[in-house]
Amino acid sequence: MRMRWFLRSPIKSPLNLNLSPKRSFSLRALVPHWPSPASPRSLPRSSIPMAAIHNHSNSEAGLARRFWIKFTRQSIFAMYTPFAIALASGNLNIDSFHHYIAQDVHFLRAFAQAYELAEECADDDDAKLGICQLRKAVLEELKMHHSLVQEWGLDLTKEHNINSATVKYTDFLLATASGKIEGLKGPGKLATPFEKTKISAYTLGAMTPCMRLYAVLGKKFQELLDSNEGTHPYNKWIDNYSSDGFQATALQTEDLLDKLSVSLTGEELDVIEKLYSQAMKLEIEFFSAQPLFQPTVAPLTKEHKPVEDHLIIFSDFDLTCTVVDSSAILAEIAIVTAPKSDQNQPEDQIVRMSSSDLRNTWGFLSKQYTEEYEQCIENIMPSDRLDYFDYKELSVALEQLSKFENTANNRVIESGVLKGISIEDIKRAGERLILQDGCTNFFHSIVKNENLNANVHVLSYCWCVDLIRSAFSSADLNELDVHANEFTYEGSVSTGEIVKKMESPIDKVEAFRSILKNCNDDKKKLTVYIGDSVGDLLCLLEADVGIVIGSSSSLRRVGMQFGISFVPLYSGLVKKQKEYVEGTTSDWKGLSGVLYTVSSWAEVHAFILGC
Known part of the structure; x- marks a missing residue:
């Protein structure tokens, strides 16, 4: 449950939570109706359009x-139609x-x-x-x-x-x-x-x-x-x-x-x-509608038979599904709802830091995390770039990253910055959370399709599973299985403690393996993992198809140093189509050392399900 928003440039993320008093860029700047810190602790439902998206369209464009x-x-x-892929490959009948x-x-x-x-x-x-x-x-x-x-x-x-x-x-x-x-x-x-x-x-x-x-x-x-x-x-x-x-x-x-x-x-x-x-x-x-007289590699589910096959989709949450990192949202809720330094706090409620102290503490945590994360990444890199894919060596290296994440999360808990956040505000924030374009459409098409034997599992470092569940519930996606950490509460208010269930790459891949092990059926399984960060690497590699969404430089840097190849999904499909002849399979197998990159959920949807 890495504090990933600290590592994103202001261009990549709508929020820049280096929360010093002079440099803070809060949701109030993005959302005019966000309440001030003096507002009541329970925020009105209409007040939390949490993941406001900047409109970058050029108004001068034609x-x-x-x-x-x-x-x-x-x-x-x-x-991504089979016809277009076959035409591009040159083996169209x-x-x-x-x-x-x-x-x-x-x-x-x-x-x-x-x-x-x-x-x-x-x-x-x-x-x-x-x-x-x-x-x-x-x-x-x-x-x-x-x-x-x-x-x-x-x-x-x-x-x-x-x-x-x-x-x-x-x-x-x-x-x-x-x-x-x-x-x-x-x-x-x-x-x-x-x-x-x-x-x-x-x-x-x-x-x-x-x-x-x-x-x-x-x-x-x-x-x-x-x-x-x-x-x-x-x-x-x-x-x-x-x-x-x-x-x-x-x-x-x-x-x-x-x-x-x-x-x-x-x-x-x-x-x-x-x-x-x-x-x-x-x-x-x-x-x-163009007729085909040959086998094709896409869509992935074209030959899916519910009585014989089992499709299992795994996905990260923060910045894979979302526009804004959930840690940034929780930090902003804490600061916005915190009392001012001159306000008296009720004796029967959890004592909280003032909003100004919270900003300073988040700023300190941010600086420390960023510096130590970059150093950790440098430490786990092999001195020379491997010319072969080595999963075992990568796993050992990511154990160091896992220890770092655990230490960083302990600092967050000990600091008390998450104390006093109400579960009502968390759920309302989740309900207003805007997900990446095409994400919910894809999940709907998977879980609502009666012709598919499929499940979707979300594996996340998010500190608060209630936020994720609220986001998907508001999108009518209660069927998704969410695996994340949990807040502890006194009544309806967080104590600042976190029940740690998933905070590292090792935790994620162990959850991935456990889910597959617990699939008590004899059906042929096909797994797809969609992620965007270093924390997703092991799962991406173990899945039959690993899809990287977004453009994380640290993910690519680490991956390439350990011999991983990053291939644009479309060019990868065209290459496979060239090799695909009748009587053969498309050969999607995990631990190949090849990950496929996409720029949007539309590519994921088109590849797996077609139009």
């Missing part, structure tokens, strides 16, 4: 850029590619028609010219498709059934370009000449996400090409969508959307956002 940032999570699901090309031709024809309708509605010469250029680019893309057809000897003159996902998108796009748009006031159709001028913007809103998605996929696939493996069978497709020309066309589409939207009202911009979102959703459905 509409298209803002929409792409907002819906990037959805785009990840398209990239030719029949699948043939079917895709046939469907994509219908897409492009709809795009050309939509551009033509949008051009007719535009009342600005520059806009008309821009739309005309985009239409010509689509026609050029159709020519590229025909050259691909000739290169592989495909015959598109044969009848190909248009799948429902293709029809959905093309019908949606052409309805939009015709002015039949859901969400508009009135009959849902733009009729007057003035109203029709807005059709151009709406149409671009329904096309832009597709253009940007293909530009991103092209670049990603290009990055993954291996020059040592010879020519990629779908290199021409990748070259087209990663080319400067296509990238420029995608940007031109976005720029035109920005210009066409300048004069629109807030309500009309909301309509464009809905169109953008719907287009992204339909594009993901299009990729998901």
Whole structure:
């Protein structure tokens, strides 16, 4: 239960709890309605939006850029579809590619028609010219498709059934370009000449996400090409969508959307956002609907059989699930609710330090912890970087870190800084705790899925299990098994003591092993561990699949020194897909020395469960 917030830079965490009087940056600075220290000890429910998130979006960014940032999570699901992974790997079955090309031709024809309708509605010469250029680019893309057809000897003159996902998108796009748009006031159709001028913007809103998605996929696939493996069978497709020309066309589409939207009202911009979102959703459905004639490595649960298999998900909590470290929250609650130095304390209540003394004490603990932690990390590192993965040596080294964590936690207990925190405030803080985007969606999809035989266990250093349970309870996730430390209470107020159940990497991995040992079934088990810090290393390595979320420099530094490889999950999947042939398994096994890195929970969700 490391005081990890001390090790995070102010940029990485919304809180900087180096709590000297001059440098404190408390939740009151983030949350205007947070009560002052003079407020009653029991905080009102509406007063604790605990994990306030700074909005880092650039207000000067164009509409298209803002929409792409907002819906990037959805785009990840398209990239992680089995079709896209197989295409990137180069072993996509030719029949699948043939079917895709046939469907994509219908897409492009709809795009050309939509551009033509949008051009007719535009009342600005520059806009008309821009739309005309985009239409010509689509026609050029159709020519590229025909050259691909000739290169592989495909015959598109044969009848190909248009799948429902293709029809959905093309019908949606052409309805939009015709002015039949859901969400508009009135009959849902733009009729007057003035109203029709807005059709151009709406149409671009329904096309832009597709253009940007293909530009991103092209670049990603290009990055993954291996020059040592010879020519990629779908290199021409990748070259087209990663080319400067296509990238420029995608940007031109976005720029035109920005210009066409300048004069629109807030309500009309909301309509464009809905169109953008719907287009992204339909594009993901299009990729998901492509038929495959081969085994694939993703999603991980594609062959899961509840009567035979048991999926066990393990996750850290602080800064893996949360935006703010729970230790920071508990420290802030203690300081905010502490009495001022000139206030008399009731004799029948636990005597507490004043708020100013608490700040000073936390500041001292912070400084001492940071200095000693960094020194401990240096001490456990081998003098030379290992060129092989050595789990045993790593375990021995982390025993030193475990001793350090125990000593640091004892200091916190002895200092009395956690005395007097009410359980009501802790639970309310948990209820208002904001979790990482996509985290609760993923857990919901696991525990509520009747087609999965799965469990989720949260292993945490958090000082107070009640905080975690409240956070998940408010998200309707009572099914999660939480393993963490506990406060002791007199009545409903903490004594400052902690029942230590999990405070080190060794504790975590022992809990991990115990949970697996107590799974009294004969089903085939598949384990996944998701974590973000050095304390998660042993569990990450013992799990069949270890996923590192976030960018902890100390985790990577320690891991690499002990011979651990950190591989971006997507590139790892593409590599496995290259090796994956019928009759083999995807070979997910623990203690391989390979950990997979992701930037968001969307990647975790897409990999394990798919769309």
